[in-house]
Structures are given as structure tokens and as C-alpha cells.
Amino acid sequence: MSTLRPRVVVVGAGFGGLAATKALARMPVDVVLLDRKNYHGFWPLLYQVATAALSPDDVAYSVRGAFPRQPNLEVRMAEVRGIDLEARELELDHGPDLPYDYLILAPGSVATDFGIPGVSEHAFPLKTVPDAVRLRHHVLRQFEMACSRPWSLADGALTVVVAGGGPTGVEVSGAMAELFGKVLKGDLQDNLAAARPRVVLVEASDRLLNAFSARSRAEALRTLTKHGVEVRLETTIASVSAHAVKLGDGTVIPSQTLVWGAGIKANPIAQCLGVELFPGGRVGVDPDLSLPGHPEVFVVGDIAFATNGKGRPLPQLAPVASQGAKHAVRSIGGRMKGQASKPFRYRDKGNMAIIGRRSAVAELPGGIRLGGTFGWISWLALHLALLVGFRNRAVVMVTWGWNFLTSGRGSRVILDLHPAPSQTARRPRPLVAERHRPPRPLHARRQRLVSAQRRAAAGTAGRGKIAA
Ligand SMILES: Cc1cc2nc3c(=O)[nH]c(=O)nc-3n(C[C@H](O)[C@H](O)[C@H](O)COP(=O)(O)OP(=O)(O)OC[C@H]3O[C@@H](n4cnc5c(N)ncnc54)[C@H](O)[C@@H]3O)c2cc1C
The missing domain is CATH 3.50.50.60 (FAD/NAD(P)-binding domain)
Incomplete structure (x- = not known):
């Protein structure tokens, strides 16, 4: 150089x-x-790693690999x-x-934890690939625990509380509901399935997806509720411990999983x-x-x-x-x-948020609004196009197709990393x-x-x- x-x-x-x-x-x-780090992280798909739909490698791309032929460039980790x-x-x-x-x-x-007691110690943020892997391992471990110790359900072993009703909170809630409702449900014994895992989405303001139109916001609320997510608007998180999330209105939710999508x-x-x-x-x-x-x-x-x-x-x-x-x-x-x-x-160029299987909202320039399956297809296409690296695009496309056809989740391995x-x-x-x-x-x-x-x-x- x-x-x-x-x-x-x-x-x-x-x-x-x-x-x-x-x-x-x-x-x-x-x-x-x-x-x-030595990779570029594609954060919009992080929630899919956390919910076992994609592998960490699918949303991360080597920085050096992204610039194979740029003679004026030196990459340093x-x-x-x-x-x-x-x-x-x-x-x-x-x-x-x-x-x-x-x-x-x-x-x-x-x-950022806004100084709320217990958040930095007990909540699961979703900002990096290790964050997503940690959350995935935790949720899958909770599931295994519930299978072998059914009484742990009463302690909230399979209750996931998600803080923040922005795109990240909505996406995580929808994907968690799908993971429990469609994927893991088949593996649960009947008595556990009846006890039903819970996903609770907590948002401080009176609306989800604040940056979107009223129609899209209503669609998000309707779809999440239909998929079994309990949405609590105008509710804050007061504190969190290893075994419970306390809300601003005094409600205590037994839960060992608080996903933090509330602020940066x-x-x-x-x-x-x-x-x-x-x-x-x-x-x-x-x-x-x-x-x-x-x-x-x-x-x-x-x-x-x-x-x-x-x-x-x-x-x-x-x-x-x-x-x-x-x-x-x-x-x-x-x-x-x-x-x-x-x-x-x-x-x-507009806003998009995915809510669940065959459901997303997209608001594009010129007042164009897409919802439901059309919104979902446009969300998938755009995110595929924006992913860095042909290998990642190909793998993600095939994995999405497989997940859709089988209602399965391939990335369900719990790794004890030391x-x-x-x-x-x-x-x-x-x-x-x-x-x-x-x-x-x-x-x-x-x-x-x-x-x-x-x-x-x-x-x-x-x-x-x-x-x-
Ligand atoms: C879960 C999630 C979902 C999201 N979904 C969407 C979405 O759907 N659509 C959308 O438009 N936006 C989305 N965003 C927001 C979007 O990802 C960010 O706005 C965007 O990444 C900001 O780009 P950036 O270059 O500023 O930072 P980043 O893309 O975060 O990159 C920062 C880089 O700096 C590196 N770095 C940090 N500190 C140091 C240091 N001290 N020394 C060296 N390197 C350092 C980091 O390792 C990282 O690679 C999402 C974000 C998250 C977390």
C-alpha cells in the first residue's frame, strides 16, 4: 500500500x-x-437465528470475503x-x-437497559450474533427442561417476555410463537402442550410499530394476537430477576426469558x-x-x-x-x-416488518402498502437481495423454503461453548x-x-x- x-x-x-x-x-x-469482529452481521435476520430458523453463519459474512478484489483495501480485525x-x-x-x-x-x-433493575443481568439483548445464539440455546434448554421437569412450566420455563413493540419486538414475538406453536409443539407431551407456552409482548406506548401507518399497526396487533401472543400495550417493565418479570402495573410474570428489544x-x-x-x-x-x-x-x-x-x-x-x-x-x-x-x-425507501408466517407489512414510497402474504413475499425478497454474499443468499433461500414446507427448524442444536x-x-x-x-x-x-x-x-x- x-x-x-x-x-x-x-x-x-x-x-x-x-x-x-x-x-x-x-x-x-x-x-x-x-x-x-471478522464478519459483517446482517442484523435484520438475527431474530431468525435466535428462534432456530437460521444458523449464525447464514447471517454473518467474512469481511475479507466481502472484498475479494479491492487492491486499495487493507482489512484489520x-x-x-x-x-x-x-x-x-x-x-x-x-x-x-x-x-x-x-x-x-x-x-x-x-x-441500553434504561437503568431498569435486573435487565443487564437477566435480559437477553438481540444486537449481535452471540446474543442470538445465546438466546436460542437458552430457549431450547428451557424446552428440554420443561420436557423432563414438567412442574417447571409453572415457574415460567416456557414463558418468553419480549420488551419493545418496535420491529424487533414484533418479529421476535411472532417467531417465538411460531417456534412454540408449530415446531416444538409436536415434541411436547400432551400434558405440557395443554399447559401452553406463553409469549408476552410488552410495549410502553399505546401502539406497536410506531413508525408505521394505523392500518399496518392494526394488522400487526391482530396477527400476533391470532398466533397466541399476549400483547400488553401501555405497560412498562419495572424489574426483572432470574425467575420473574415485574411489570409497571405490578403484575409479576413468572418467566426465565426476557428478550430485550426495547432500546439502543x-x-x-x-x-x-x-x-x-x-x-x-x-x-x-x-x-x-x-x-x-x-x-x-x-x-x-x-x-x-x-x-x-x-x-x-x-x-x-x-x-x-x-x-x-x-x-x-x-x-x-x-x-x-x-x-x-x-x-x-x-x-x-419505506419501512417493512415481518410478523410471522405469510404475514408482514411493507410501506413503500408513493403510498404503496402491502400486507399479509404480499407483504411477506416482498419482505423475503428484499432481505434476500440485501444479504451479503451469494453463498448466504443461496443457503437462506433454501432454508426458508425448507422451513416453510416442513414447518421445521433445522438449527436446534444446543452447543455448550467454552x-x-x-x-x-x-x-x-x-x-x-x-x-x-x-x-x-x-x-x-x-x-x-x-x-x-x-x-x-x-x-x-x-x-x-x-x-x-
Ligand atoms: C435485531 C435488529 C434488527 C434490525 N432490523 C432492521 C431492519 O429490518 N431494517 C433496517 O433498516 N434496520 C434494521 N436494524 C437496524 C440496522 O441494523 C442498523 O441501523 C444498522 O446496522 C446501522 O449500521 P451501522 O453501520 O451504523 O452499524 P452496524 O451495522 O451495527 O455496524 C457496526 C460495526 O462496528 C463494529 N464496531 C463496533 N465498535 C467497534 C470498535 N470499537 N472497534 C471496531 N469495530 C467496532 C461492530 O462490530 C459492527 O460490525 C436492525 C437492528 C437490529 C439490532
Whole structure:
């Protein structure tokens, strides 16, 4: 990789990071794509991993495999631990600091528990592939326990409470109801089947799928109820323990499974930037998505607090991340030619949510609304098309066909995963403040020299560390 060309570092190989990296392919820059994992996760299908419909590999794709022929790209599996905006360097969990000329930050978001007692200890978030696998193992283990110890049903062994009536909560509830009602039911002894597993969806507001029209919201409520999901609107979660979920109205639901789809906050890297943070810890950005005072840094996707033309915040959705990332790349291209950048305009291509078998709602531009089987087919087609990698698309298509025809779920293996000995023995790299900083390596010094002119205009924020 030549050090004479500007170096663009992209943080995060999610929806934003992948779109940015692809868009940078034909530009005269060197690109470094960093992610703490070695795969891109397709989060919209995560709930299908959690409910045994798909395998983890089907919704994850190797980052290196996604860019087999991009000569200006270097992929690194590393976690960003700090950002020095003045020196234009990233601190990583291992290896020397990484200098950049331009930075595209797309590290996404994390689950938040809103400070509700017991959520961080006992709830199952659904934000990563390990989260989904953990939930799947837990639910299947609960099922095995109920089969061998039927009295555990009274303790809520097969009661799943889902928090949050947004798309994730609706999708998980519908899929859990299907898992219990169609797939596992046949394996239950008669007395257990009669006791009926429960799925309870709890939503604080008075509606499900808030971003959708009244008609779609009503369809979601009707379909879930028909499939046996108990929907509790205008109800909050007060606390959770290992054996019960307590609701705001005082009801106690015996349950050992609370799925947390109730909220997210920006990735804690946001705190490194020394700028004003907006609700949800999101980073305020200029209209072109650059960091105020740092035209060389772009913040895109879930972590950014970008607004539409009317000043309303853009939703934390995959198309917002990928369109924002492409805009950031266009702005970098313009800056390299000395042109001023344009404000980001999000093109809303609609909303979709799947509710269950042959049931989804889709609201597309031009007032087009699809529901039921048509909505479901369009949901399946769109998600197949958006999946990264031909292998994943082919496997998911065949698996969906098989699941539909057999009403089966192939991914029902419970794996007891233990960390490899090398992982348990490995000590994490200490934070900068805790260790003596080694001299800056030669290549970093050269890179600083190459970029010296650009850095003359650097802002004032100092090195930030991830605090949480
Ligand atoms: C369960 C679920 C279902 C969803 N369904 C939909 C849907 O149907 N439609 C839709 O439009 N949106 C959906 N979303 C939202 C959508 O996935 C996000 O808006 C989108 O992923 C945001 O893209 P991003 O690039 O900002 O972050 P992400 O796609 O989350 O990518 C962030 C990447 O950064 C990496 N990273 C994080 N921290 C670091 C670090 N310190 N160092 C290095 N790497 C780091 C992560 O490993 C990750 O790969 C869903 C989200 C979830 C969780």
C-alpha cells in the first residue's frame, strides 16, 4: 500500500462501513477497514437465528470475503479504544496507533437497559450474533427442561417476555410463537402442550410499530394476537430477576426469558470525540455528516445524530447508514479536489416488518402498502437481495423454503461453548493511561509527515477514551 496517497480509515464493517469501503474502491486513496469482529452481521435476520430458523453463519459474512478484489483495501480485525482528533490517530486494542487522513466512523449502537433493575443481568439483548445464539440455546434448554421437569412450566420455563413493540419486538414475538406453536409443539407431551407456552409482548406506548401507518399497526396487533401472543400495550417493565418479570402495573410474570428489544444507544466511542452528544448518546454532525470542527472526520449510521431537511432526527436504520456512508465518501472525493461538500439528503425507501408466517407489512414510497402474504413475499425478497454474499443468499433461500414446507427448524442444536484456553489465558491490552507508551513506530511517523499540511487545520479536541 502506497503511503503517498491519503489514508481513509473506516471504523466498523456494518451497513455503513461496508457501503463506505465499496464506494472508496475506485478512489485514489488507501483504505483501512477496521472491525472488532471478522464478519459483517446482517442484523435484520438475527431474530431468525435466535428462534432456530437460521444458523449464525447464514447471517454473518467474512469481511475479507466481502472484498475479494479491492487492491486499495487493507482489512484489520481490531477494536478502536480511543481517538486522538488532534494527532489524527486511532488507538487500537493491539498494535501501534493507526494514523488517518480521513476517518469514517460507523461503529453502530449497543443495547441500553434504561437503568431498569435486573435487565443487564437477566435480559437477553438481540444486537449481535452471540446474543442470538445465546438466546436460542437458552430457549431450547428451557424446552428440554420443561420436557423432563414438567412442574417447571409453572415457574415460567416456557414463558418468553419480549420488551419493545418496535420491529424487533414484533418479529421476535411472532417467531417465538411460531417456534412454540408449530415446531416444538409436536415434541411436547400432551400434558405440557395443554399447559401452553406463553409469549408476552410488552410495549410502553399505546401502539406497536410506531413508525408505521394505523392500518399496518392494526394488522400487526391482530396477527400476533391470532398466533397466541399476549400483547400488553401501555405497560412498562419495572424489574426483572432470574425467575420473574415485574411489570409497571405490578403484575409479576413468572418467566426465565426476557428478550430485550426495547432500546439502543450510540456506541460508546461517541464519548471519545469531545463533542456534544444528543439523545441516545448520538454524535451531532454537520449537514454533510462531518464532525463539527473536523472536516476530515465523518460520522455515519446508528452513532450519528443526523437530521432531515426539517430538522427531525433520521432513524437508526440500515439504509440511513449505507446512504450516509456513500455521502461521506463523495464528500471526501470533493474535498480532495478542493470542492465544498453538500448536505446529506436521506432518500426514504419505506419501512417493512415481518410478523410471522405469510404475514408482514411493507410501506413503500408513493403510498404503496402491502400486507399479509404480499407483504411477506416482498419482505423475503428484499432481505434476500440485501444479504451479503451469494453463498448466504443461496443457503437462506433454501432454508426458508425448507422451513416453510416442513414447518421445521433445522438449527436446534444446543452447543455448550467454552472459551478456548488461549482466550482465557490472554490478558487484555491495558489502557494508555495504565502503561508506558512505546515510541511511535516508523511508518506512523512517515504517515504524519505525508499528512502534515492537512493537519495544520486540526481542531482542539484531545485524545478521547471509551468510558463505558
Ligand atoms: C435485531 C435488529 C434488527 C434490525 N432490523 C432492521 C431492519 O429490518 N431494517 C433496517 O433498516 N434496520 C434494521 N436494524 C437496524 C440496522 O441494523 C442498523 O441501523 C444498522 O446496522 C446501522 O449500521 P451501522 O453501520 O451504523 O452499524 P452496524 O451495522 O451495527 O455496524 C457496526 C460495526 O462496528 C463494529 N464496531 C463496533 N465498535 C467497534 C470498535 N470499537 N472497534 C471496531 N469495530 C467496532 C461492530 O462490530 C459492527 O460490525 C436492525 C437492528 C437490529 C439490532
